Amino acid sequence: xxxxxxxxxxxxxxxxxxxxxxxxxxxxxxxxxxxxxxxxxxxxxxxxxxxxxxxxxxxxxxxxxxxxxxxxxxxxxxxxxxxxxxxxxxxxxxxxxxxxxxxxxxxxxxxxxxxxxxxxxxxxxxxxxxxxxxxxxxxxxxxxxxxxxxxxxxxxxxxxxxxxxxxxxxxxxxxxxxxxxxxxxxxxxxxxxxxxxxxxxxxxxxxxxxxxxx
Numbered sequence: 748x749x750x751x752x753x754x755x756x757x758x759x760x761x762x763x764x765x766x767x768x769x770x771x772x773x774x775x776x777x778x779x780x781x782x783x784x785x786x787x788x789x790x791x792x793x794x795x796x797x798x799x800x801x802x803x804x805x806x807x808x809x810x811x812x813x814x815x816x817x818x819x820x821x822x823x824x825x826x827x828x829x830x831x832x833x834x835x836x837x838x839x840x841x842x843x844x845x846x847x848x849x850x851x852x853x854x855x856x857x858x859x860x861x862x863x864x865x866x867x868x869x870x871x872x873x874x875x876x877x878x879x880x881x882x883x884x885x886x887x888x889x890x891x892x893x894x895x896x897x898x899x900x901x902x903x904x905x906x907x908x909x910x911x912x913x914x915x916x917x918x919x920x921x922x923x924x925x926x927x928x929x930x931x932x933x934x935x936x937x938x939x940x941x942x943x944x945x946x947x948x949x950x951x952x953x954x955x956x957x958x959x960x961x
Contacts (some may be wrong), residue, residue: 748808749777752790753902753912756838756927761827765819771800772810773819780829782809786862787841787926791830794819807910834927836866836956841926842900842914842935843954844869846893849920850886851952855879860949864926868955870943875950880942887940893919897933 748766751758758779767774773794780792782802792799794813801812819825841864848859848871861872873879893916901915905923914928915921929935936958943951 751777751779752781752927759831765821765823771813771815781927785926787864790834793828794825833866838927838929839935840864840869842928843938850889870951870953872951876948879950883940894932897931899931
């Protein structure tokens with residue numbers, strides 16, 4: 748299965764063919780619809796106008812679940828469309844979270860224990876036995892400098908066979924990640940940070956885009 752969302756995360760429509768059908772589970776030859784991975788939520792999508800109810804990764808394949816009455820068969824040509832405003836927010840928030848994570852771990856030497864990227868907010872959880880909020884001003888200063896420089900973001904495979912990928916900002920960081928990302932740091936935009944104490948020596952940073960217009 749070719750994952751076009753890696754080749755071109757800006758592609759909103761795709762004409763492809765059905766590779767297999769198992770009741771209401773569909774496998775495509777190609778796809779533009781990302782499925783939940785690495786904390787990033789799945790895209791919302793349609794096939795020939797039919798809503799994709801859910802998606803699931805199995806190995807390197809993504810299976811999409813439709814309503815039982817979909818009427819599709821192996822070999823059928825179908826048009827996939829994604830909810831672009833949602834995808835674009837997810838792309839920007841994902842990379843904002845990646846940058847904040849990189850800056851926090853460098854500065855505080857903390858260990859990430861979880862992350863979630865939704866359409867309107869991202870969060871990162873750490874083991875940290877102090878209030879993390881006093882560090883926000885310095886972290887945001889560094890973050891804003893990177894955003895303002897409009898640095899190109901490179902994405903590629905580190906291991907094509909096992910479909911492991913990375914993003915890189917030359918001279919700053921090279922990080923394993925299989926999500927969808929924008930082309931440059933300026934496109935990510937500025938963010939606001941909010942601290943949440945989740946107990947047990949854990950801290951959470953919530954990240955919201957300052958300008959979330961798609």
